[in-house]
Amino acid sequence: MLGHRERSGDVLVGFTDATLDVAEEAPGRDEALNDAVTALAGAGVPAVRMRQVHGASVAVVDEVPDGGLVPDVDALVTTCADLALVVRAADCVPLVLAGEGVVAVAHAGRPGVVAGVVPAVVARMRDLGAGVVRAWVGPAVCGRCYEVPDEMRETVSAVVPEARAETSWGTPAVDVVAGVLAQLRAAGVRADDITDLGACTREDDALHSYRRDGTAAGRLAGIVVRRPERET
Ligand SMILES: [Zn+2]
Known part of the structure; x- marks a missing residue:
């Protein structure tokens, strides 16, 4: 459930x-998402998800949108407590x-790193007074597993040199996590405030992987909610 x-x-x-x-088209999507949010934050916390398009658009939300879905963005930011992103x-x-009084999520694959979704979401958080920003980098394909054509590697490393990688079998690769980490650091997020979960989705069968499972692959969720502990 919650890894x-x-x-x-x-x-x-x-x-x-x-x-x-929790793939958008998965039959039990709403129930799976509700189970995950309940396991994290308790019952009754609504969730907001995105129709992700590998871009750099950021939406600030303060309520649950129609169907719980914000279309065509790759990052969500909220200052609301008890609203799961x-x-x-x-x-x-x-x-x-x-950050201080603000939470966010972002979807950063290879195109998102090139488009700059990471600096975009951090900037929006700072606009809302985030102060010190902490980050959790969830499970993703690692640089040793993510083979790409050489020209694609060049395109990515022209934007973020740290993302340049080689597969374990010696061909051109992209290390998306290294790219995200470099962009976080460049956006002023301190290394001590970054938690990199370090898991490789392609290598770990306990995680969903598009590279391993193809179009039938499921999706995992990263969830964040500001949930101040209340006196009871
Ligand atoms: Zn790997």
Whole structure:
């Protein structure tokens, strides 16, 4: 269910594993997503998800949109407590962020790194007074597994040199996680404030992977919610 969960101050962070599939077209999507959010934050917390398009658009949300879905963005930001934000991925980086009174998620695959979704979401958080930003880099395909044509590697490393990689079998590759980490650092997020879960989706059968499973691949979720502990 939740392969990783933690509380950091008033923020709850979770990443699901392959026991759930939250792909937009998955038959049990709503139930799976509700189960994951409930496991993280308790019952009754609504979730907002994105129709992700591998771009750099950021939406600030303060309520649950129609159907719980924000179309055509790759990052969500909220200052609301008790509103869960969800990013979905299977090899792309599901990124969770938290600052002072603001939380965010972002979907950063190879195109998203090139488009700059990471600096875009951090900038929007700072506009909202985030202050020190903490980041959780969820499970994604690693640089040793993500083979690409040489010209594609050149395109990515022209934007983020740190993403240049080689597969374990010696061919051109992209290390999307290294690219995201470099972009976070360039955006002023301190290394001490970054948690890299380090799992490779393609190598770990407990995680969904598009590279391993093709178009039938499920999606895992990164979830964040600001949930101040209340006196009872
Ligand atoms: Zn790998």
